[in-house]
Amino acid sequence: MSIDLTPRWKDFAVYLPAIQSWYSKEVNSNKILDKTRPFPKGIAIKDLDYLNPKSKLWHYGYGLYSYGQFTDDRPKSCSVTDRIRGSSVILGDSGGYQIGVGTLKGTEHLKRFKTSEEVCEGWRACTDVRKNALNWLESVSDYAMTIDMPLWATEAKNPKSSPFTKCSVDELIQLTVENLKFIKTNRRHQTKWLNVMQGTNIENTELWWNAIKKYKFDGWALGGSTNSSKGLYHLLFAVLLMKEGGAFTKGQDWVHALGVSQPTWAVIFTAIQRELRKINPNIRVSYDSASPFQTVGKFFSTVRYPKYTKDMKSWVMTAVKSPLRSVYANTNGEFHYPFSSPIGELMTLDHLCVNGGDYQNMTADKISNLLLVNHTLYIYVRAFLEANELAFQRTNEAEESVPRNLLKAIDLIEQLFEAKDWRKKLHANEDLLTNILESSY
Numbered sequence: 001m002s003i004d005l006t007p008r009w010k011d012f013a014v015y016l017p018a019i020q021s022w023y024s025k026e027v028n029s030n031k032i033l034d035k036t037r038p039f040p041k042g043i044a045i046k047d048l049d050y051l052n053p054k055s056k057l058w059h060y061g062y063g064l065y066s067y068g069q070f071t072d073d074r075p076k077s078c079s080v081t082d083r084i085r086g087s088s089v090i091l092g093d094s095g096g097y098q099i100g101v102g103t104l105k106g107t108e109h110l111k112r113f114k115t116s117e118e119v120c121e122g123w124r125a126c127t128d129v130r131k132n133a134l135n136w137l138e139s140v141s142d143y144a145m146t147i148d149m150p151l152w153a154t155e156a157k158n159p160k161s162s163p164f165t166k167c168s169v170d171e172l173i174q175l176t177v178e179n180l181k182f183i184k185t186n187r188r189h190q191t192k193w194l195n196v197m198q199g200t201n202i203e204n205t206e207l208w209w210n211a212i213k214k215y216k217f218d219g220w221a222l223g224g225s226t227n228s229s230k231g232l233y234h235l236l237f238a239v240l241l242m243k244e245g246g247a248f249t250k251g252q253d254w255v256h257a258l259g260v261s262q263p264t265w266a267v268i269f270t271a272i273q274r275e276l277r278k279i280n281p282n283i284r285v286s287y288d289s290a291s292p293f294q295t296v297g298k299f300f301s302t303v304r305y306p307k308y309t310k311d312m313k314s315w316v317m318t319a320v321k322s323p324l325r326s327v328y329a330n331t332n333g334e335f336h337y338p339f340s341s342p343i344g345e346l347m348t349l350d351h352l353c354v355n356g357g358d359y360q361n362m363t364a365d366k367i368s369n370l371l372l373v374n375h376t377l378y379i380y381v382r383a384f385l386e387a388n389e390l391a392f393q394r395t396n397e398a399e400e401s402v403p404r405n406l407l408k409a410i411d412l413i414e415q416l417f418e419a420k421d422w423r424k425k426l427h428a429n430e431d432l433l434t435n436i437l438e439s440s441y
Helices: 023-026 097-100 108-112 116-124 127-140 151-155 171-185 202-212 232-244 264-276 293-297 366-391 395-401 403-416 424-429 430-435
Strands: 012-015 062-066 090-093 142-144 192-195 219-222 254-257 285-290 301-304 318-321
Touching: 012 108, 012 366, 023 366, 090 116, 090 127, 108 116, 116 171, 127 142, 127 171, 142 254, 151 171, 171 192, 192 202, 192 254, 202 232, 219 232, 232 264, 232 403, 232 424, 232 430, 254 264, 254 366, 264 285, 264 366, 264 403, 293 301, 293 366, 301 366, 366 395, 366 403, 395 403, 403 424, 403 430, 424 430
Parallel strands: 012 285, 062 090, 090 142, 142 192, 192 219, 219 254, 254 285
Antiparallel strands: 301 318
């Protein structure tokens, strides 16, 4: 029986797997498998599409899809574009990361420019790049992030990698404001837009906010130091600053944090969502990562379910090598896959490990990766769900199984949202907030 995890997330900030285009394309295929290649019985490739509520394995109704993976505004047929609308929510990423590192298609020529003035004028001339991103996001996503020029580009470790390392903070903020005006003028209202917050420190976070805050679309996204990258203190500064400026009122119903995938942060974002819902009951907080895909694709690994204890060190996703060995090929189901998930229960090692015939000199193939990604995706979604369910039990039960400092962080978040002088209270707790998720207990 298929497992639908979606309803259990209604009170929690939701995790958005950053879906890779190759996976979305492959699991949307009706192609017939090579009969000589072992595959779990009773399912088809399409059942590996977790967005599909008809999957025989499991369903989860959230994901992130990035325009940065594509070269034009024509949506390619895949599990995201062909999904049943209403059964899932897709947040579209506008490619801010690719802009920041200098790899967004159509902007390669900007690297030839010598000065920040030339780079800025070059970007302003990239009308087709912005238009392609806007059109793609309007076509594919339910929510979409605006086109931001990330401030971390000014601190790039490899200055030659991006033309925007030549630009100042003020110049990148000005370009971002111009991008917001472009979206406001050209959007078709087929998706809802999230204005992106950025920063590398407290000072330029506030500069950024003051420049963009009047562009209220349908919600907000948190990038740079305004998400989790510099810790809870910087994140809460940004969110409380935005709250002070009226960012979370009715109609601004989604807040997304970019690039987060640890159970402690899953709980923190739910704690923030609980406070924001006191302002706007319809608000949803989300966070994303590509970790399930990278774990399989880059490291040939999966992850274990965390064994949550009162020790903070146990609240992490731990990689473990997948048993990909040619010796397991052609073993007729003798060895079962050792890790549990809906697909894991059906897999034997000869479904993953191939050799001989068309697979000579290979240990694994694309089908192996599809199976492993589906398994790893499930573990991430299920682990973050369990973290929230443990942390937001009744207080007595939570204290028996959740690290004391994590519960302390939840309580402090509530206090900060209720404080009359949030800046004073935040500053007074800076050291605690900076270290609270690093401590063991």
